[in-house]
Amino acid sequence: MSFDVIDPSDDWPEEERKVRARRMAMYSPGAIAIARDVAYKYILFPELKTALASFDRVYQLSRELGIPQGVLLSGPPGSSKTSIADYFMRSLPPTADIVDGFGALYVRMRPAASAGFVVSQVLSAVRHPFTIVRPERMASMRDIACEAMLHKGTRILFVDEAQCLAVRGKERSLDDRDTSAGNLLRELMDRANVALVLLADHRLQHLERVDRALADRVSVRLTLAPFQNDGNWGAFLGEFSRFKVIDLSSLNETSVRAATFVATAGCRRSVKRLITEAVLVAVDDSKTAVTRAHFRLAFERTSGPGNVTPNPYGES
């Protein structure tokens, strides 16, 4: 369907009028550029430093001692699980016996994934040219995956959405040890001496009930929670006010901090979305500082008209 937009206040030619009407709801390229700078900033608060220290430990030990090492990092949506793995991988310094970029690998599970699915994901992470794993070739493809990780010097494998391990396919049972994804992960730990970091929501907190042998190898348990409305929350928001690209010092005001907590419930994803939107609004309002009114409009836009919660930044 094509709308013929009528705005009586302008006298642009027909085509130009349509384009302008469509662009009304869009931010300017300048606003996007500044917002992108804010959106890509990553803040290392204390729990993330603890997680990084654990990753460093298993990364260092996995190859050296022949003892399987693993970490289970649990947290609700938006609590920094995927992004901290990403940060770790990007910040790894080059090491002599590791092929650059392959020291840490990342795969993402899906519900009721089979061992073949994991092998295929690993093969794609090591950039193997063939990643389709047919049942009759499972054993040889699994060997190729192990060899590739040993050859590239891989020391750590991040498995995201690992709660999928707790969801079994119809034809699998709890003690189906040969074909399960869990069994395959154990094999990678034992044969390729790779440390395992499982990133999961609460459904994998009782890993021993899902796979006792895997739980036995993955000894470190960490939890990431949303922020409470306390000093850590203040410190996190305070970091945004140090950004040079735009003045976000309003986040240091007690009332704006409190309203931002109500708006986001301390969830990192929600905070990032809201602050980034407020930056877009402020830049297109031709301001160099983000104010409470910008946050108010940002909340309105990111929560939509169907949202019934009162705007925590007040009514306009």
Ligand SMILES: Nc1ncnc2c1ncn2[C@@H]1O[C@H](COP(=O)(O)OP(=O)(O)OP(=O)(O)O)[C@@H](O)[C@H]1O
């Ligand atoms: N420490 C941080 N500093 C700045 N932004 C962050 C931080 N942690 C998370 N974020 C923001 O929150 C978003 C969500 O984080 P992330 O993807 O790591 O959550 P998650 O725990 O993996 O969530 P899910 O379970 O839904 O996959 C990130 O894309 C990023 O924009």
Ligand SMILES: [Mg+2]
């Ligand atoms: Mg994630």
